Amino acid sequence: MEKIIEGQNIHFSYDGVEVIKGVNLSIAQGTIVGLLGANGVGKSTLLKVLTGILSTKHGKILYKSRELKYLPKREMSKRIAYVPQSPTFGFPFTVSEIIKMGRAPYLGRFEFENDRDNEIAFQAMETVGITHLQDRLVSEISGGEKQLASFARALAQEPELMVLDEPATFLDVKHKTEILRLLLKLKKERNISIIAATHDVFSSLFFFDRLIILKDGEILAEGTCDQVLTDDTLSKAYNIGVTVRREDGKIFVFPAETNRELAPTLR
Amino acid sequence: MQARKKLIFSLSSLVLLWILISLASIFIGTYDINPIRAILSGNELAKTIYFKIRIPRILMASIAGGTLALAGAGLQALFRNPLASPFTLGVSGGASLGALLAIRIGLANGILGFSAVSVFSFLFSIFTIFFVYSISKLRGVVATGRLLLAGVVVNFFYSAIILFLQFFSDLTQPLQTMRWIMGSLDIVGFDTVWKTLFFVIPGCLILLSMTKDMNLYSLGDDVASSLGVNVNMMEKKIYFATSLAASAVISVTGPIGFVGLIIPHILRMILGVDNRIIIPCSFLLGASFLTAMDTISRTIISPVEIPVGIITAAFGGGFFLWLLMKTKKEVIV
Numbered sequence: 001m002e003k004i005i006e007g008q009n010i011h012f013s014y015d016g017v018e019v020i021k022g023v024n025l026s027i028a029q030g031t032i033v034g035l036l037g038a039n040g041v042g043k044s045t046l047l048k049v050l051t052g053i054l055s056t057k058h059g060k061i062l063y064k065s066r067e068l069k070y071l072p073k074r075e076m077s078k079r080i081a082y083v084p085q086s087p088t089f090g091f092p093f094t095v096s097e098i099i100k101m102g103r104a105p106y107l108g109r110f111e112f113e114n115d116r117d118n119e120i121a122f123q124a125m126e127t128v129g130i131t132h133l134q135d136r137l138v139s140e141i142s143g144g145e146k147q148l149a150s151f152a153r154a155l156a157q158e159p160e161l162m163v164l165d166e167p168a169t170f171l172d173v174k175h176k177t178e179i180l181r182l183l184l185k186l187k188k189e190r191n192i193s194i195i196a197a198t199h200d201v202f203s204s205l206f207f208f209d210r211l212i213i214l215k216d217g218e219i220l221a222e223g224t225c226d227q228v229l230t231d232d233t234l235s236k237a238y239n240i241g242v243t244v245r246r247e248d249g250k251i252f253v254f255p256a257e258t259n260r261e262l263a264p265t266l267r
Numbered sequence: 268m269q270a271r272k273k274l275i276f277s278l279s280s281l282v283l284l285w286i287l288i289s290l291a292s293i294f295i296g297t298y299d300i301n302p303i304r305a306i307l308s309g310n311e312l313a314k315t316i317y318f319k320i321r322i323p324r325i326l327m328a329s330i331a332g333g334t335l336a337l338a339g340a341g342l343q344a345l346f347r348n349p350l351a352s353p354f355t356l357g358v359s360g361g362a363s364l365g366a367l368l369a370i371r372i373g374l375a376n377g378i379l380g381f382s383a384v385s386v387f388s389f390l391f392s393i394f395t396i397f398f399v400y401s402i403s404k405l406r407g408v409v410a411t412g413r414l415l416l417a418g419v420v421v422n423f424f425y426s427a428i429i430l431f432l433q434f435f436s437d438l439t440q441p442l443q444t445m446r447w448i449m450g451s452l453d454i455v456g457f458d459t460v461w462k463t464l465f466f467v468i469p470g471c472l473i474l475l476s477m478t479k480d481m482n483l484y485s486l487g488d489d490v491a492s493s494l495g496v497n498v499n500m501m502e503k504k505i506y507f508a509t510s511l512a513a514s515a516v517i518s519v520t521g522p523i524g525f526v527g528l529i530i531p532h533i534l535r536m537i538l539g540v541d542n543r544i545i546i547p548c549s550f551l552l553g554a555s556f557l558t559a560m561d562t563i564s565r566t567i568i569s570p571v572e573i574p575v576g577i578i579t580a581a582f583g584g585g586f587f588l589w590l591l592m593k594t595k596k597e598v599i600v
Contacts, residue, residue: 053492074495082493090347090485091540097270097482104483105495109476112271112543150490157494 001028004064004161004193005050005080011058012042012049019045021217022059027161027193032183032207035197037214038238043197044085044165046214050195051082051163063161077105081154085165087146092139095149099125099134102156124155127182143170151179155186162186164196180207206251213237225251274544281551288555289325292562296321296569319456326460328452328561328575329554331516332526334467336553338509339527340534340546341474344481345505346411349535352527353513356418357395359522360425362514365391366521367429367444371436381462381518384447389518395421396510450523450576452561463515470512473504474546481505481542523576526553529587536590556583 006026012019019042027033035043048054050061052068061068068076081102089098102124103117113121125131130148133141138149147170154162168176184207186192196208211228213220214237221233229251234242241256294301296316305313335353342351353359365388381389399421403414433441454460480501483491488498513527530553534545557575560582564575 048489051493053489073492073497077493077495080493082490084487084489087490088347088487090487091349091535093482093485093540097539097541098486100270101483101486101494104479107479109479112269112274118269153486163493 001031002064003027003062004029005068005195006062006065007046007050007059008062009059010046010049010056010061012045012054012056014045019217020049020056023214023217023219025212025219025222027195028209029193030187030191031209032187032194032196034208034211035195035214036199036211036237037197037220039199041214042217043214047082047163047165047195047197051080052076053082074105077157079159080161080163081157081159083147083150083154083162083164083167085169086143087150089138089146092137094134095130095136095138095141095145096121096125096134098138098149099152099156102153105157120158121152121156124152127155128152129178144172144175147171148175148179159192161193161195164194166197166199168198183207206249229253231256270541270543273538273541274547277538277544277548278551281548281555285329285551285555285558288559288562289329292325292328292558293317293321295562295566323454323457323460324452324561325558326457327454327463327520328558330460330463330467331452331520331523332530332557332560333550333554334471334512334516335523335526336530336549336556337471337474337546338513340531340542340549341481341505341509342527343531344484344542344546345502345509346415347485348411348415349532350528351415352524353509353517354422354522354524354527355415356510357399357421357425358392358510358513358517359524360422360429361392361395362388362517362522363444363448364425364429365389365518366447367432370440370443370447371432385518389514392514392517393510395425396506396514400506446574447521448576449574450521450579451572451574452520452557453572454519459519463519466515467512470508470510470515471550473508474512477501477504478543478546481546485540485542521576523557523579525579525583526557529583530556532587533590 003026008024010020010023023046035046037043045054049056052061052071052073055069063071063076063079071079099121100113100117103113103121106117107113122131122134125134128148128151130145130152133145133149138146141149147167151164151167154164168179171179183194183196187194206225208225210223211225212222213228213233220237221228229244231242231244234244234253235256243254243256245252245254306317339352342353342356343349345351366384368391369384369387399414399417403410403417405413429444433444480491480496483494483496484498484501485491486494491501492498517523531545531549534548534552538544538548557579560578561575563582564578565572567573567578
C-alpha cells in the first residue's frame, strides 16, 4: 500500500534534551494508526514533527515521497490537519467562525470565505454533529464540545491526513464512540489517513489498523492489535503489570494488580 | 451576518461617524466664526485658525487615536490577551523618560525637523521595546507572559527614574514634563502630521495585512502553524509594526493612554472578535474617539485647554465601565 507519510530516523530535542530518539515509522494511505505510550514518552512531540509544526534537523519526513520541509506551509495545511490535545481559542469566537478558519489555507490574504467555503464548514459541523452550536461562543461551550469544534475545524481543511493528539480526552462515552465511528467513516468514504495519539484506547483498540507503542522516545512495538497487545509489551510500555484478555473479538486490558487486590492495602 | 458584509457595513458606518465628528470639530472652538463664510471673505485670521490649527489638529487626533487603537488591537491579538496595549509594554515609560531627559538637558534644537523632545522620546521608546523584547526571548521564541511582565516592570523602573529626576530639578521642568506626560494634540501646521504619517503608515499597513493570520494565531501556536502561519515571523512583524507606529505617535502627542485598550474592546462587544473586522475598525473608531475627546478638551472650559489624556481617561473610562456593567455577554475572556 502507498505510504502517505513516512518518518526516517527522526530525532528531536528540547533544550538539548532528546525527546525523540531515532524513530522510523510510516502510515499507509487510508489507514488509522494509533500511537500509544505512557505520559511524557514523546507522543505529542512526534505528532508535531510529523505535521511539520516542529522542524527537526535530524531525520527526514516524507509526505507522499516528497520531503515535507520543501512543501510550502500553505500546501501542507491543505493536506495535513492537526487537532491539539486541549484546544484553545484565545478570544470568544463563535463556533462557526472557528470552523471557517479551517478554510484559511484556501483563501488569499485579504479574501473572505465564499459560499462554497461556508458550505464546507457547515458540512464539517454536520458531520461532527455540532450544527446546534454554530452561533455559540467558544467560551461558553464545554470541554468536549470544544474538542468537537476543533475536530470540525480540521475537517473543514479537507485534509488527506489527520493528526489527532488525544482526540477523545474530554469526551464522554457516547461522543467518544461517535468520534471513533466517524474516524472509520472518514477513512472509508474519503480515504482519509489518520494517526491518533491516545491514552484511553483500552476500550477502542480494535478501531485501529495498526498500533505504534512509544517508550522513551523510541518505538517499543509496532503492528496490528493482535501483534502488539500482549501482556509483555504493554507491561513494558507502561511500567506496570498489565493483563490482556480477548473475548468475542474484543480486547480487554487492565492492570494486573486489580482494584480488588489493591483495595485491602489501601484501607 | 457574513464576515465580509459585516466588515463593509461597519467600515462605512465608522467612516461616516469620523466625517461627522471631524466636521463638528472644525466648527466648534474658542474662535467661533462660520469657517466657510470667514474664508470666502478672505479673513486671514480665520484662514490661519482653520488651516494652521484646527484641521491639522483634527488630522493629528485622528492619526494618533487610530494608530493607538490599531496598535492596541494588534498587541491584544499577539498576546491573546485583551489587556495588552502599547502602554503595558513599557512604551509610554520609555517615551516619558526620553522626553524628560530632553527637557532636562534643555535641548532647544530639533533634529531633522523633529523637536528634541519628540526625537528623544521616540528613541527611548524604541530602545525600550527592543530591550523588553530581547529579555522576553526564551530559546529564540518570545514568551508572551515574560514580555508582558518585563514591560510592566520596565515601566515601573522608568517611573522611578522620572520621579528621581523630577525631585532634583528646579520648579519649571517638572511642570513641563508633567504637561508632556498628560498628552496633548496641540500642533501647528501640517508638518508634524506628514512626519508622523511617515512612520505610522508602514506600521499600520503591516498590521492590516495580517488580520487573517491573527485569527488563526488565536488558536494557539501549534494549530496556527498547522494552518500555514509562520508563527515566529508573524509575532515579530506584529511587535515591530505596533512599536514603530505607536512610538511615532506617542513621541509627538505624549502618552495618551486608554485609547488602545478601550476601542478594540468596545468593538468586540458590538461586532464579535474576528480580527479581520476588529483591526481595521479599531483605526476608524480610535480616530473618531480621539478627535471627539480632543474637541471636548479644547472647548469644555474654553479658552483653557484641558490635557486630552485626562479627558480620554475620564470619558472613555466612564463609558467603558458602563458598557462592562451593561454587557452580560462573555466577550472578555
